Amino acid sequence: MTSAPDDLTAAPGADPGWPRLHPTTQSAYNRILWNGGLSKSEVAKKLGLSRTRMTAIARDLEAAGLIVEGGREQRASTGRPADMLLARTDLFHFLGVHVRADELVVAGIDLANTVVWERRQPVGELDTSVIGAHCRKWLVEAKADGLRVAALAVCGSTERIDGAAEGMGLHAVVPEVVRLEWEELFGVPVWVEDDVVALTAFEQWPRLAEGQDSMALISLGRDIGFGLVADRKIILGAHRRAGRFSHVRVASDGARCPLGHRGCLWAESSVTSIVQDVTGARSLADVLARAQAGEQAARERLARAARGIGAAAGHVLNLLDPDKVILTGDSPSILDSRDGDFEEGLRGVYLAPEPPIVEVTVFDFLEWARAAAGLALYRRLAEYDR
Template sequence: MPRRPAGPGARGRPAIVAAMNQGGAAARPNGIARWPEMHPTTQAAFNRVLWSGGLPRTEIARKLGLSRTRLTAITRDLEEAGFLVEGGREQRSTTGRPAEMLHAVTTAYQFLGLHLHGASVTAALVDLDGRVVWEDDAALGTDSPEELVELAGRMLREVSEAFRVAAVTICGPLARVGLDSAAARIRAIDDSLRDRFEVEWGLPLWVDDDVIALTAFEQWPRLGEGQDSMVLISVGEEIGFGLVTHLAIMRGARRAAGRFDHIPVVADGPECPLGHRGCLWSVCSTTAVLHAVPGAGSLSEIAERADSGDPLCAAVLERAATGLGTAAGHLVNLLDPHKLVLTGESHTVLRNRQSAFDSALAITRLGGGEIEIDLQEFDFVEWARAAAALGLYRCLAPEPF
């Protein structure tokens, strides 16, 4: 595939360290530059403006509990550093009067993400608004983790000719138990390799689980107002889970929370490679679905055949949708989340079979009110986008990750 662009304060401590040159953001500076160190309150003010799509100074002060004098100093520093710009006036319900808006300069920095699946790598570069501005893919020739890290360096060099890059993140099936050959390769990227990358390029290299990255991308800051919990289920060759409570991703004592793909969901289902009969993986993973339909080349083909009246394909996908709904119901019982996100190949499994999912979810759930369900279409660029966004979020607020 050809590379292409896609469409509170401490006295004496500077608010922004190693900031951008004044006025540079508007011209979309290029190169390799770490995200500047900001005072926590300054960073919080910028984050509020960024996530809100623009805010007046009065609302920033109200949300953060800042005095007018303190806020004036913070926003001045951010404007001089090229992170904020004034633009337009909007009617605000809080005051009833038009207010001068501050907007984040979303082109100020970009973040590179690589997603590893099998021996293939998909890469994406996102801006501060999470928009993909460049993407690429590549194939690895060996199982060496050094090759993957070197590929990240080459991609970084390329994109830095046109963009200012602040961090690099590599994601893959780090925490899941399964058959993806990418798991061993990504787990082999140790501290010495990351340190070597940082010395050579001057940027952090973060390595994390791809479902954690996707969960962060969906959860922070995209949960709706008043929501603080979420369950994410990603259907693919393996099935991944992201769990969020109190706006924090649950990672577990060994950073392996969310291994839920082998929970029994069908009494008379097939056996998975780990010896579980009727588990979610055995009926809903794309690997298992393809195995259940001899000669099928893809999940999309099976879905098309099911829609055309093929009884085997229809039965296999009906079972997958039912299993997915059952697993989702158990997770909803366990965590009582505000939101349920179904991603990966979930949309293909549930195409024309949403009722089977809904029925299994309702049967399994033990009471509770309405839950928001977000069913998404997805591709490998979205995985890379989530990896890049994880780097962005770690720069904006390292603590949750």
């Protein structure tokens, strides 16, 4: 353990107020925040720190205004009071913007991941300067409303933005050079990231205190996105292309996808493919209604999709062994009353004897913006975590 003094000077330039912490100090702060308060000895134990070192870290965090001594709390385990350290959660805020073809939605959260600010803005077209102008306007408005914004994340599908034409991914609309310009212009760190990655951060963040170190999130829609967390970090990949798993083979005799694969997940389970395969259907809602009404072709098509999702989940479980798998997007409606088909697909692939933890969750459009804000928070705190 080094005893180098912690550098609590503000990061240069773009980041007003957010202190740059020594990695160990940042780790200590993150654990206090995630757990809603911890005693000094608990933090020291979690990070393997000496009492002297922990005392210095607590003093530095207090001096930076990031934590307060929470008084004495009776501990049932020992019967003795312990000094609690509490994070100040109202100190900084994080903005997340979710980009859709016809609307921008922004949410502001505090350090406790609580939404304190929201706006929605219909937009006529997907245009870089329009998105930039709104981000700038919202940063000004948020500040006027008393928020101290420490980072901004702009999220949308990097494959194809909701409601946009083929090939219109987020990076086509906000390329790296624009992101760098915005950082300069806005004076805060700006992240431009796939919305499935954001949703993964949003889901993982509150679970850190429970000891959830890993998870996989599968978002099913027109396309299929994968978000992965291992060892408490979101896996982005060496070239930021991790999670491209939608063309894994899930059926030996399935349909062909536009890339020529037979029986890949996209061909079996994407909403695009499901709708195409049911004659006369124009949307997933059509297919679901027809299945509900007893139409055999629609029922069989949805059963196949459910088996495909099960097989894909099985592959991810074998590969990563995560604490859990979360299925979202259109998964809830596709899997509704098709548990057996999902299980069948899963069992054909998954190799461990114990049943895995699989959750099915619905997110509304505001939650995607909250997720983007969650990503900004997660990134900011994870950046210097040792």
